[in-house]
Amino acid sequence: MRRHEFEPGKLIIGLVLVGGGLAYLAAAAGRWRFPAFALLPALVGGLCLAGATSSVGFLIRRHRAARARGPVERR
Numbered sequence: 761m762r763r764h765e766f767e768p769g770k771l772i773i774g775l776v777l778v779g780g781g782l783a784y785l786a787a788a789a790g791r792w793r794f795p796a797f798a799l800l801p802a803l804v805g806g807l808c809l810a811g812a813t814s815s816v817g818f819l820i821r822r823h824r825a826a827r828a829r830g831p832v833e834r835r
Contacts, residue, residue, distance in 0.1 A: 768813050769814030772806065
């Protein structure tokens with residue numbers, strides 16, 4: 761099996777969306793009451809957090825790749 765890079769941004773957005781789906785499912789079952797618009801800021805915040813995490817992960821991978829290539833000669 762081929763290995764792939766770990767992408768924490770996808771993990772975060774997956775957890776946020778599953779959590780949002782579970783919250784709406786609990787509301788539909790009558791186990792939890794909250795205003796319908798209350799989950800929207802949490803989902804938007806999760807999207808922003810996932811985007812920031814993906815950006816930081818990309819910068820770290822790019823930095824590691826540059827260090828693995830060695831120093832660049834300047835003329």
